[in-house]
Amino acid sequence: MIDKAILKLRARDTVSDAEERVLRDAVLRAEDIPTDKVVVRAGEELKLSILLLEGLMCRYKDLRNGERQIMELHVPGDFLDLHGFLLKRLDHSVMALVPSRIALVPHDRLKEITADHPHLTRLLWLTTLIDAAIHREWLLSLGRRTSIGRIAHFFCEMHARFGVVEMGDPAGFPLKITQTDLAECLGLTSVHVNRTLKELREAGLAVFREARVEILDFAGLKRVAEFDPDYLQIEQRPR
Amino acid sequence: MIDKAILKLRARDTVSDAEERVLRDAVLRAEDIPTDKVVVRAGEELKLSILLLEGLMCRYKDLRNGERQIMELHVPGDFLDLHGFLLKRLDHSVMALVPSRIALVPHDRLKEITADHPHLTRLLWLTTLIDAAIHREWLLSLGRRTSIGRIAHFFCEMHARFGVVEMGDPAGFPLKITQTDLAECLGLTSVHVNRTLKELREAGLAVFREARVEILDFAGLKRVAEFDPDYLQIEQRPR
C-alpha cells in the first residue's frame, strides 16, 4: 500500500526490510478523498498524520480577502503532514486537488518509531527537511523569478518528484489541476498563468494540456527555470 | 553558552536537566564571525552544524543575474543549519548580517542524540519544523501580501522570535540590518522598501531607524500583517 513512500525513502538512503515492516505496520487504514475535500484545517488538533497513496493534494493558507497561496503540491508517496506529528496543530490546511487515496498513521506509532528506530526516525525527519528545501526553492521563485521562470521551475520540480515515485516519463508527467490551482502555487493570477503558458508553448519548451505536462525541450526549460535538482536530495547516502 | 537555544526549546516543551546537559556537551567550540562572512556555501559537504549564539545571520539563495532572496533571518538561539545534519549538503548559503558568534556542533554527536535521546531528538526535529512553518508564512507574504503587509508581518514575526529569547521589549526590538537586506527578505527592491517604511511610519504603525524597530501600534500592525503567531508554536506541549 505504501510502496511509493518506500520508493521515496529508498531514493535517499537504504531502508532495511525490518524498517520497511515497521513503516507498513504503522499505517492504520486507508481512505478515499474526493476533489476539493479539505482533510486538515489549519489549527485543528491532530492525532494522525496523512500519507498520500494516490492522487494529488496540497497544503495552503489564505488571507482575509480570500486570496490563497498553495505552499506545496504533494505527489503519491509524500508523507504530507508528518509535520503535524510534532507541531500538533498545523499552520495551514490540506486539501485534495484530484480524487485521492490516503493512509492514516497514528502519532502514537510515530512516537514509538522515534523511541525504537533512530535511523528510520532520521529518514522521516529527512523527508520534512526536503519539504523545507522545497519551500525555500518556492521562496526564491515567488521572490525573484519572473512568471515564466516560476512555471518552468515548477514543471521541472514536479517532473523530478514524479520521477522518484516512478510516475511520468522523460517526455512529461500527469498533472490534473486547473490553471487557477497553478496560479495559487505560483503567486500569480490564472489569467497571467494562461498567458505565460502560451509563452512557454510558443518558445517550444513545454505544453500543459489535457491534464498533462509535455516537456518539449528539457535543457531549455531548465535554463529558463535555473533549475538545479540538488535541493530534492535524490541521492542515496547514509543519513 | 547555549542558554538562548535552551530558552527556545523550553518555550515549546519541557527540557530535562539531563537533556540540557547532553545538548551543552554536544557543542564543540564557539567562533566569532564578522559581518557579511559566508559561513556555509550551498552545496558544501557538512560535518558540523551551526548554532547562533549572538548576532544575526541569514540563509539565502541567489539567481544568475545576482538577485538574492533571503529565506530566513536567524536570531540568537536558532540552530540555523540543523537541516544540514541530514541533508549533508545544503541547498542554500548562510551568512552573517552583523558581527555574530556561533557554536559548532559535530554531526556525530547529533547522531548519538538521535540514538540515545528520542525526546530530545523530537525537540530538535521540531525546531526544523518551525523553520518550515516560517518558510510557509513567508511564502504567503511573497505570493499574496502587499508590500506594506509583508513588512508589517516581518516585523511582527521578528518581534515574537526575539521575545522568545528575551531580547527586545514590548515596544520594539533591535534589528541592525540595511534596507537592502530587508528588501532581500521580502522579495522587493530597497527603493520600494524605503517608500513602504515611510508609509508604515506615517500610518503610525512602526518605525525602523537606528538599527531598531519601534512598534507604535501593535494591534494595527498585526491587522495590516494579518499576523497570527500560532505558526511559531510558542506554547509548551509534550512533543
Next chain:
DNA sequence: CGGTTGCTTGATTCGCGTCAAATGCGGTGG
C-alpha cells in the same frame, strides 16, 4: 577630507493584475 555606503525622493517604465467577454467542452436531463 575624499570616498564609500546607506537612505531618500522624483520621474518613468513595465510586469502583472483587473475587468470583461468570448470560446470550448464535458455532463446531464428532457
Next chain:
DNA sequence: CCACCGCATTTGACGCGAATCAAGCAACCG
C-alpha cells in the same frame, strides 16, 4: 439526440503596484 449549464480556458483593453533609473544627502571612516 440535442439544448443547456457550469466550469475552465483564452484573449483584449486598461490600470496599478513595484521596478528601474537617476540624483542628492547624510553618516561614517580610513
